[in-house]
Amino acid sequence: MQTITSVTEMQTRAENLRGEGRRVALVPTMGALHDGHLSLIRLAAERGDTVVVSIFVNPAQFGPNEDFAHYPRELDADLKKCEAAGVSVVFAPSSEEMYPKGYSTYLAEEAVARPLEGVSRPAHFRGVITVVAKLFNIIRPAVAVFGQKDAQQVAVIKKMARDLHLPVEIVTAPTLRDADGLALSSRNRHLTPAQRQDALSLSQALRRAQAMVAQGEHRTDRLVAEATHILSQHRRVRVIYAALVDRETMEAVREVRAGRTLLVLAAWVDEVRLIDNEIL
Numbered sequence: 696m697q698t699i700t701s702v703t704e705m706q707t708r709a710e711n712l713r714g715e716g717r718r719v720a721l722v723p724t725m726g727a728l729h730d731g732h733l734s735l736i737r738l739a740a741e742r743g744d745t746v747v748v749s750i751f752v753n754p755a756q757f758g759p760n761e762d763f764a765h766y767p768r769e770l771d772a773d774l775k776k777c778e779a780a781g782v783s784v785v786f787a788p789s790s791e792e793m794y795p796k797g798y799s800t801y802l803a804e805e806a807v808a809r810p811l812e813g814v815s816r817p818a819h820f821r822g823v824i825t826v827v828a829k830l831f832n833i834i835r836p837a838v839a840v841f842g843q844k845d846a847q848q849v850a851v852i853k854k855m856a857r858d859l860h861l862p863v864e865i866v867t868a869p870t871l872r873d874a875d876g877l878a879l880s881s882r883n884r885h886l887t888p889a890q891r892q893d894a895l896s897l898s899q900a901l902r903r904a905q906a907m908v909a910q911g912e913h914r915t916d917r918l919v920a921e922a923t924h925i926l927s928q929h930r931r932v933r934v935i936y937a938a939l940v941d942r943e944t945m946e947a948v949r950e951v952r953a954g955r956t957l958l959v960l961a962a963w964v965d966e967v968r969l970i971d972n973e974i975l
Contacts, residue, residue: 726773
């Protein structure tokens with residue numbers, strides 16, 4: 696496995712791989728890799744014959760009062776996991792490499808990115824699609840794999856790729872959960888045992904909504920009210936949003952359409968911000 700920190704070197708390596716006829720599959724990450732990331736890597740290996748993992752905690756997608764400084768950074772451990780998973784190249788640039796002095800170009804998607812995370816984290820997707828576009832330009836993968844847990848992020852990136860005619864296939868991997876139902880996230884390590892118990896209310900709310908739909912309930916107001924009620928029963932949990940939306944446009948919907956409607960949740964568990972979602 697090769698570890699690259701220079702943009703120029705990564706561009707050269709990627710060009711060589713394409714010249715060899717290799718189908719490059721990219722897994723963009725911010726590191727602190729867990730089993731959810733490893734499932735993305737496995738899917739990438741199925742969709743391409745050379746897997747590149749990027750590890751970069753992107754400062755542009757964090758707001759001024761968010762957890763950029765405290766976001767877990769475990770590069771040595773991440774490299775070992777990547778090597779064990781059969782990754783060919785890890786691209787781990789510094790902030791200075793990705794955003795050199797004088798950097799001033801950012802992208803914005805102005806429809807899919809607007810609601811939900813776009814309301815509570817106004818500059819978030821500006822940073823996300825800027826760094827993803829940069830990674831696509833540097834590595835020029837045939838396919839890129841993202842996780843369903845970040846459902847709005849996936850929708851925004853798909854829209855960006857369509858709008859800008861980027862020649863990359865966007866693949867979505869299912870959310871991976873611990874045995875207790877909590878969606879895997881790098882931020883879970885910040886939860887105390889008591890906080891984790893309260894955090895389980897997110898997956899509990901999703902399961903309850905899924906059960907209600909199976910029983911014939913398709914009214915969004917009833918489903919959102921029940922999910923919000925479950926979250927509010929836990930004193931450490933503060934709801935940021937709970938909404939039923941179209942899985943591609945992120946626009947609010949009035950009635951559940953099977954396979955198309957997404958229940959999206961975001962909440963604070965004390966100082967830890969968590970998101971989760973389920974396709975109903």
